Amino acid sequence: MLLGCIGDDFTGSSDLGNTLAKAGMRVVQYSGVPEDPAAPDVEAGIVALKSRSVPVEEAVDLSLKALDWLRAQGCRQFLFKYCSTFDSTPEGNIGPVADALADALGADRVIFCPAFPATGRMIYQGHLFVGDRLLSESGMENHPLTPMTDPDLRRWLAPQVSRGVGHVPASVVWQGSEAVRARLDSEAAEGRPFVIADAIRDEDLLVLGRAIADLPLLTGGSGIALGLPQNFRDQGLLATNHPVWQGQPGKAVILSGSCSRATRGQVACHIAEGSPALELDPEAVLSGAMTPQDAADWALTQTGLPLIYSSADPDAVRAVQSRHGTEAAASGLEAFFAETARLLVAGGVTRLITAGGETSGAVVEGLSVETLEIGPEIDPGVPAIRARPNLVLALKSGNFGSEDFFAKAARRLEGTTA
Ligand SMILES: Nc1ncnc2c1ncn2[C@@H]1O[C@H](COP(=O)(O)OP(=O)(O)O)[C@@H](O)[C@H]1O
Numbered sequence: 171m172l173l174g175c176i177g178d179d180f181t182g183s184s185d186l187g188n189t190l191a192k193a194g195m196r197v198v199q200y201s202g203v204p205e206d207p208a209a210p211d212v213e214a215g216i217v218a219l220k221s222r223s224v225p226v227e228e229a230v231d232l233s234l235k236a237l238d239w240l241r242a243q244g245c246r247q248f249l250f251k252y253c254s255t256f257d258s259t260p261e262g263n264i265g266p267v268a269d270a271l272a273d274a275l276g277a278d279r280v281i282f283c284p285a286f287p288a289t290g291r292m293i294y295q296g297h298l299f300v301g302d303r304l305l306s307e308s309g310m311e312n313h314p315l316t317p318m319t320d321p322d323l324r325r326w327l328a329p330q331v332s333r334g335v336g337h338v339p340a341s342v343v344w345q346g347s348e349a350v351r352a353r354l355d356s357e358a359a360e361g362r363p364f365v366i367a368d369a370i371r372d373e374d375l376l377v378l379g380r381a382i383a384d385l386p387l388l389t390g391g392s393g394i395a396l397g398l399p400q401n402f403r404d405q406g407l408l409a410t411n412h413p414v415w416q417g418q419p420g421k422a423v424i425l426s427g428s429c430s431r432a433t434r435g436q437v438a439c440h441i442a443e444g445s446p447a448l449e450l451d452p453e454a455v456l457s458g459a460m461t462p463q464d465a466a467d468w469a470l471t472q473t474g475l476p477l478i479y480s481s482a483d484p485d486a487v488r489a490v491q492s493r494h495g496t497e498a499a500a501s502g503l504e505a506f507f508a509e510t511a512r513l514l515v516a517g518g519v520t521r522l523i524t525a526g527g528e529t530s531g532a533v534v535e536g537l538s539v540e541t542l543e544i545g546p547e548i549d550p551g552v553p554a555i556r557a558r559p560n561l562v563l564a565l566k567s568g569n570f571g572s573e574d575f576f577a578k579a580a581r582r583l584e585g586t587t588a
């Protein structure tokens with residue numbers, strides 16, 4: 171294994187896997203820290219954790235365990251993948267995890283770059299944009315668990331970390347990788363080893379990728395990985411033939427716990443097309459009046475592509491959270507989706523599409539799937555994944571995917587390219 175990655179959620183990890191696989195690496199995503207060694211032909215291994223919104227100490231502990239395992243697999247470089255919208259709070263978990271990984275690896279300059287231009291995430295003058303909106307006006311200010319209310323990443327990261335926070339502006343990135351390296355050196359020399367890097371276009375990410383080829387630790391969204399496969403290829407380290415993706419026939423079901431704007435649009439599109447949809451009432455789920463068995467029975471008796479969703483608008487989410495508490499509402503709904511997924515797969519479902527990072531993590535953990543083979547891209551940031559000989563998955567990040575994503579994913583998982 172060449173590149174060792176630690177993802178702070180499951181959809182984000184598959185997003186990273188997508189970037190690396192598209193650029194020609196053989197990528198496997200692991201659910202949590204594996205007990206066994208990796209297969210010998212894995213070039214990039216991604217340990218997917220559910221560490222984005224857990225208490226800081228737990229996130230740090232899990233991430234260090236993942237690092238130990240990846241080091242034992244012989245990795246030469248390590249990447250901490252977090253969300254392209256920098257999902258975190260003033261306490262963490264991006265900063266404390268990065269601090270701990272930097273300590274463990276002796277990293278004296280570390281880049282932070284969540285940019286993902288293909289999905290509209292761009293960083294300019296240290297500020298994160300989503301399309302033509304600042305992060306804090308993009309809808310992310312209403313996120314149920316990590317509301318992002320400040321678009322200045324330097325200001326958002328600083329209280330989370332024990333090191334100084336610097337900046338590589340776009341004007342330096344546009345001068346090329348040598349200039350970026352010089353800037354990282356000068357920032358480190360002035361006590362700012364943690365550096366927010368501007369990136370607006372894929373070309374910028376490729377420049378950054380070349381500049382950080384020799385650094386032990388990188389952090390960012392999947393975009394920061396764009397240039398890394400070429401670094402390994404240049405050293406003659408990548409194999410050229412990889413297993414070919416095979417589609418999976420059989421019953422498909424969608425589970426959506428994401429309340430993000432894009433997902434709500436996809437839910438609306440699915441319903442508008444006349445496809446079967448079951449809206450979960452969080453009160454009924456949390457009181458036990460609606461059980462996973464009820465939901466699974468409903469889906470298994472539908473024809474077409476059934477969708478079970480709790481996705482709701484910010485006001486409805488806030489109302490549920492104020493009645494039950496944010497944590498209890500989230501974990502109750504996630505446990506419901508996990509159990510429903512288990513029942514669906516036991517009932518013969520072979521293609522499962524999940525929407526939402528936390529939701530997807532709960533589902534994959536609930537299914538006890540340990541290794542996920544990354545296949546071809548469905549939409550930017552979302553690959554088809556093989557979980558078992560008879561089970562394929564698409565784990566959609568909340569904000570990713572076109573309006574017709576659900577139907578498209580079902581087709582791609584089946585092996586239909588149209
Ligand atoms: N109707 C709802 N009310 C309150 N919380 C909800 C509702 N639906 C889903 N949630 C919770 O909101 C969180 C959404 O997070 P996640 O699944 O990561 O989606 P995203 O990728 O959009 O952030 C989950 O913890 C989920 O259980």
Ligand SMILES: O=C(O)[C@@H](O)C(=O)COP(=O)(O)O
Pocket residue numbers: 179181182183185186252253254255286391392526527528551566567568569
């Ligand atoms: O980087 C990204 O935007 C995604 O890979 C990701 O991590 C999204 O997380 P969720 O929106 O919580 O699914």
